[in-house]
Amino acid sequence: MKYPTIDQSLFILNRKNFSKQLKNKSLAIFNASDEFPRSGDQNFVFKQNPDLFYLSGIDQEQTILLLYPDCPNPLYREVLFLRQTNDYIKVWEGYKYTKEQAKAASGIEAIYWLEDFDNILHSIVNYADHIYLNTNENDRYSPEVPYRDLRFIEKIKSKYPLHHFERSAPIMRGLRAVKSDVEIELTKKACTITRDAFIRVLKFTKPGVKEYEIEAEIIHEFIRQGGTGHAYTPIIASGHNANILHYNDNNQTCKDGDVILFDFGAEYANYNADMSRSIPVNGRFTTRQKEVYNAVHHVMKESIKLIGEGVLWNTYHEQVGEVMTEQLIKLGLITTEEVKNQNPAWPAYKKYFMHGTSHHLGIDVHDFAGRYTPFATGNILTVEPGIYIPEEGLGIRLENNILITANGNVDLMADIPLAAEEIEDIMNS
Structure with a gap:
């Protein structure tokens, strides 16, 4: 092994x-x-x-x-x-x-x-x-x-x-x-390996690099640290590719001025990490890119606060939808009138954020758990909001892995660079 x-x-x-x-x-x-x-x-x-x-x-x-x-x-x-x-x-x-x-x-x-x-x-x-x-x-x-x-x-x-x-x-x-202490430690190890791979990528990425070259840097770090490999097929989606939610061709050239959406995680001892990040190819976000990035970051932080013991899955996602709606209005992507007249079965925000915010994580990346069972202490959940704007060739998704404890939520990826300015600083160091 x-x-x-x-x-x-x-x-x-x-x-x-x-x-x-x-x-x-x-x-x-x-x-x-x-x-x-x-x-x-x-x-x-x-x-x-x-x-x-x-x-x-x-x-x-x-x-x-x-x-x-x-x-x-x-x-x-x-x-x-x-x-x-x-x-x-x-x-x-x-x-x-x-x-x-x-x-x-x-x-x-x-x-x-x-x-x-x-x-x-x-x-x-x-x-x-x-x-x-x-x-x-x-x-x-x-x-x-x-x-x-x-x-x-x-x-x-x-x-x-x-x-x-x-x-x-x-x-x-x-x-x-419900994860035991041993399982939590194994998940933490997978997150640590994922962190190191991401930092490696931040220092490697530049205009003209191929998506698959970045993928190669990631698997190098995973295997070097004793990971089994990828927890799932990695997404290295630059520019317009970021609007394909399960894009994994990873065969395009990363262009100056574009943003790359990453979704990858290490598998370690059969336990998995699941991380999403979005970075500027040239090391600097444009004003608009950073505006969208910070909106997603805001939704992520608010979503983490909403998770807790006893919270119901559907209620949580409805609350996240409300937070996302506010951000999309501020970005000028939807209007208050569209929200007022929206179809409750497909709210207005779904045009730009069409997937769920969280899933359980463990031995399976989408781990086995009850969709109608309230969240509980010992659950590990992803939190992964995103905004996808095909007309701008821009897609931003951010994702961390959150452990629910009796004393509040613990972010198992708190040491992985996340803030837009931190991303830029590392890329330009």
Whole structure:
């Protein structure tokens, strides 16, 4: 692994919290993610199923976790099944967990090879009434490919049709949204790496540089510091490209007088940062660019104040919309008359700020959490307002990662340059 071993106490606690919410006489099964083909004889880089990682700390393909808290055979109350290595795999693929290493990483005593799964499951499953199975219920995801969890559900339901099948996802949705101290520290590390990459970019950017050259500087810093890589496909959007919300071609030349909108973050130990910044290619904002920049910065600061324990998602976004509306009127982009006559389903401000302000952050960049669950202590949320003006070839987005605590909000990116003047000073130093 690129990252140091995570204390197994995190995963032991996570399993304990999950198991508490199971019905009596229940077992739960979690599968590793699929390995996806990249070409005729290669796979994409493996990315672990976030729920399995959350409960076990195991970062390897073809892994199965079985939890059966009240199993009549105490040997099988927590069982981890691993792909067994061999001489061929050692030569061609390298490191795989030994049983001892998996035990040390997860805190699970019962470690078996994958070939033992069917026999062990069959020996205990008939003493359970309920089988909890996992799927991706992130409401941002609509699967069209029958991934491993879906294939497994079909298989196990045909083999044990009279059991009561339950969903693990509602339990995981509640658990994963509230971050432990260890998870917060891992997220902070991802934010620190992201900060250093951004400062590197500030010193590198100048007229004539290619967007992909900037991307190369970012990944250099991520990998240099032990990050796994990008938390998501980075956006390096100069000039008019900034008005394409998910622009990631990153193949244009950055021109004198334009602003570049960045949206990138490091992944570290499966935890993610998510940052947006906007900088002038030549190191100096024009008067209009700075005016729009400061308006977005104002909305960001006010939005951070609005987040807190017990706040409802929809209420928060409505309040942010009101703050943004004020700024857009000041910028001359919308009028009070347009606001007065706006369609409540699509307010006037949406013409220039059409996306949401926040999402949960964690093992997934858009982390698994309840859209209708009030914000709570331990949540980490992005705050990312933006103003996009196609007719001016200008798009500004600013984004930091905010931790809700009992004593108020903590900005995990407070040490990353943000104010327009600070950006200019670094670029011209």
